[in-house]
Amino acid sequence: MPHQDWNVDRRGFARTLFGAFALVGLGGADDAPAASLADLARRTGLRFGSAVRAESLAEPELARLLVRQCATLTPELELKWAPLSPRPDSFDTAGADAIAAFARDNGLRLRGHTLLWHKSVPEWLGRTSGWAPAERHIHAVMERYGALVDEWDVVNEPIDRAGLRNSVLLRRFGVGYIARALRTAHEAAPAARLFLNDYDLEYPIPEQADRRKALLALIASLRRQGAPLHGVGIQAHLSLARGPIDAAVLRDFLAALADQGLAISITELDVRERDYILPAPARDAAVADHVARFLEVALAQPAVGSLSTWGLSDRQSWLEVTPDDLARFPGAWQDGTGPGLNRGLPYDAGLAAKPMRGAIAGALTARRVGQ
Ligand code: G3I
Secondary structure (H helix, E strand, O other): OOOOOOOOOOOOOOOOOHHHHHHOOOEEEEOOOOOOHHHHHHOOOOOOEEEEEEHHHHHHHHHHHHHHHHOEEEEOOOOOHHHOOOOOOOOOOHHHHHHHHHHHOOEEEEEEEEEEHHHHHHHHHHHHOOOOOHHHHHHHHHHHHHEEEEEEEEEEEEEOOOOEOHHHHHHHOOOOHHHHHHHHHHHOOOOEEEEEEEEEOOOOHHHHHHHHHHHHHHHHHHHHHHOOEEEEEEEOEEEHHHOOHHHHHHHHHHHHHHOOOOEEEEEEEEEEEEOOOOOOOHHHHHHHHHHHHHHHHHHOOEEEEEEEEOOHHHOOOOOOHHHHHHHHHOOOOOOOOOOOOOOOOOOOOOEEEOHHHHHHHHHHHOOOOOO
């Protein structure tokens, strides 16, 4: 792995007298709060982290913020099969190596996202047959990066509303592919913690109720088959258009996962906004309030062991304000301004902490140690 000079001196970030009054619940510039999100998480038995793209590490201020706030990083793209293996005989590790080197040099861990995902299958796979290409891929990735990885998303997004997702992976490898992937991963790295990771599991709406049921049914089936599964990732791409979180529904679902002996990770927390027309402080308050409600329930479940946001700053968010979003506010922004970026991550585009950062800090602080 190429060495890069990414070492950032954590102690170089002054812990000021104001640190004792960490801006829990308030946000504020990042150099003000004493306790980082990683510190607050660690005190309650959690690992805090963020997704990151290799290219973002070239931004020194963002790199410094990642080191300051995170204990773990999730490569947003670089560990996926398609970018790693554009041709059958290639293993394009530059991006993943850069993130791994950054993590290693700064004492951070990685989440291994993701070994198999129907949206990142190399195009050449269609010209092959049998399980061997998947087996080679799983072994190669786990062997190269395993020493830094705490949790592997072995299969990403395997379900849909009706049960198993009818994906290219299912069609290519057959219904047993999830158990097979878990077994292959276990062979490649017997000590590795193996996860499934999925989305739209958080809200009390019928489609998501079906998805929760489908995931629990898949887990029961994997258990019957004796497949090695240690945890489940709840992506938590929240949305203000979906209505409120129902505490009892979310609590019961997380308890059902924990009852299966599974660890739970919140893996991709962010918030898609709705009311882009409001002033930024009101938008930020709505996002923070929603995150606080979600985390109050999620972090009360003792099986939850890690929490990651899908990026730290709005500038890196995959969530975009779409033309459809703008069309919902006819006549708005006639002065030529606009709503700017979606504001669903803890730091704004200038890397200033927002109320969402305070909501996360508050939820971490409120969680009892040893829960
Ligand atoms: O880097 C290229 C750039 O050179 C090119 O000009 C541009 C043109 O489209 O594409 C850029 O790559 C894109 C990349 O994001 C970086 O922006 C890819 O096309 C695009 O497919 C990729 O999307 C990522 C997506 O996964 C697919 O890998 C998103 O950033 C990433 O946030 C998203 O992450 C997923 C999780 O893995 C699973 N859960 C949902 C989550 C959000 O969709």
